[in-house]
Amino acid sequence: MRRSVAILATMSAVGSVSAFGFVTALLAPEAPGTKALGTNGSSIVGEFTHNTGTQGFIDSGGNVIVLDVPGASSTEVLGINSMGDVVGVFADATGTTGFVGVGGTLTMLAVPGASYTEPVSISSTGEIVGSFVDQTGMHGFVDVGGSLTTLNAPSATGGTQALSVNSTGQIAGAFVDSAGLTHGFVDSGGSFTTIDMPGAAATVATGINDKGAVTGIYYDGAGTPHGFVDSGGSFTSLDIPGASGTEPFGIDNAGQIVGFYVDPAGNHGFLDNGAGLTALDVNDPPGTVSVATTPLSPVPEPSGLALLGVGLIGFSALRRRARNRASRRFRTADASCASDVQPKAVPTDYVIRM
Numbered sequence: 001m002r003r004s005v006a007i008l009a010t011m012s013a014v015g016s017v018s019a020f021g022f023v024t025a026l027l028a029p030e031a032p033g034t035k036a037l038g039t040n041g042s043s044i045v046g047e048f049t050h051n052t053g054t055q056g057f058i059d060s061g062g063n064v065i066v067l068d069v070p071g072a073s074s075t076e077v078l079g080i081n082s083m084g085d086v087v088g089v090f091a092d093a094t095g096t097t098g099f100v101g102v103g104g105t106l107t108m109l110a111v112p113g114a115s116y117t118e119p120v121s122i123s124s125t126g127e128i129v130g131s132f133v134d135q136t137g138m139h140g141f142v143d144v145g146g147s148l149t150t151l152n153a154p155s156a157t158g159g160t161q162a163l164s165v166n167s168t169g170q171i172a173g174a175f176v177d178s179a180g181l182t183h184g185f186v187d188s189g190g191s192f193t194t195i196d197m198p199g200a201a202a203t204v205a206t207g208i209n210d211k212g213a214v215t216g217i218y219y220d221g222a223g224t225p226h227g228f229v230d231s232g233g234s235f236t237s238l239d240i241p242g243a244s245g246t247e248p249f250g251i252d253n254a255g256q257i258v259g260f261y262v263d264p265a266g267n268h269g270f271l272d273n274g275a276g277l278t279a280l281d282v283n284d285p286p287g288t289v290s291v292a293t294t295p296l297s298p299v300p301e302p303s304g305l306a307l308l309g310v311g312l313i314g315f316s317a318l319r320r321r322a323r324n325r326a327s328r329r330f331r332t333a334d335a336s337c338a339s340d341v342q343p344k345a346v347p348t349d350y351v352i353r354m
Helices: 315-320
Strands: 033-039 044-050 053-060 063-067 074-080 086-092 095-102 105-109 116-122 128-134 137-144 147-151 160-165 171-176 182-188 191-195 202-208 214-219 225-231 234-238 245-251 257-263 266-272 277-283 290-296 338-340
Touching: 033 277, 044 257, 044 266, 053 277, 086 116, 095 116, 116 160, 137 171, 182 214, 225 257, 266 290
Parallel strands: 033 074, 033 245, 033 266, 053 074, 074 116, 137 160, 160 202, 182 202, 202 245, 225 245
Antiparallel strands: 033 044, 033 257, 044 053, 044 074, 053 063, 074 086, 086 095, 095 105, 116 128, 128 137, 128 160, 137 147, 147 338, 160 171, 171 182, 171 202, 182 191, 202 214, 214 225, 214 245, 225 234, 245 257, 257 266, 266 277, 277 290
16 A cells, blocks of 8 residues: 655654665755755655755655665655655766655666666656657657656657656657757647747746646747746746746646746745745755745746747756757657566665665
C-alpha cells in the first residue's frame, strides 16, 4: 500500500534517513536559491541550493523534507503524484541519473542506450514521462510499468521533450520545428495540439492538470521568460513583480501553479493559488528546515512581444540556465519505438537503511 512521502521521513537529526534511502541533512544557515518544480495539490517539490550543492525537497503544508541521494553532488525532485510518489535526477561523479521513488523504494531509471535520462513527471496511475538524449538527439519518453515508448512530436525536427502527464494520459511538452522555433504541445492519445502563446518567440508547456489546463513558459523578443496558463485556448500571462524572469512548472487540479522566479537576491519558488501569489524560500537554520512564505502582488500582463528564434531548452537548462539555448539542436527520429526500461535497485553505496 502506497503512503505519502511526507510521512516517510523527519528532520529530527543530522543524517536521519527517509524510506526512499535519501539522507536528510542540516546544511548551511541559509538556502538562498529555491525552485518549486511540481505539485500534487497538497505537497510541493523542487530543489534548493546552498554552499555545497543542490538538494531536493518536499514541502507538505510547511513540513519540509530534504531529499539528498548519498554521495550525490546534487539532487532534484521534479515531480510528485497524488500518492506521494516522486521522480527526479541526481548527479555524482559518474554523471546524472534519473530516479523514481514509489511506495518507499528508490530505483534508478535510465533509458537503454541514452547518454542522459531525465524523468520529470509521474501521474496518479504511475505513468512516468521525461526526456532522454541518444546519438540521434533529444526525445521524450513514456514509461508505463517499465515498458518504455519513445515520444516524438510529428512536426519535430530538432528534438522533443515530454514534461508533464496527467491522470488521463495527456502529455505536455515542447518540440523544435524545421525553422528552429520552439513550440509547446499536448499529446492526447497520439493526437498532438501545438501550444503557442500569442506573440511569443518561443513556448514551452511544462505542466498539465487532469482538467487539461496547461501552464508553461514563453519567451519574448529579448529572450526573457514569462509564465502563462492556457485554459481551453484562452491564454493568461503570469509574471512575478520585480522579477527578471518567471517560470511556472506545475499546475494542480485546483488550478494552483508552482514555479520559480529570479530577482536580484537569486531564485525563489512561488505558488499562485488564483487568489494571490506567494514566494516560497527554503530555510535551513540549525535544528529545523522550513519554507518561508512571502505574499506577492500581481503585475499587469505584458503587451506586445517581438518574435525571436529560440531552440529547444532542456528541463534542467530551464532551471539552471546551464545550456546554450541558441546552439542546442537535436535531430529526432521520425518513428516512435517501444523498448523495455529495466529500472534497477539503487546500488548499496546509494542506500542507507534504517
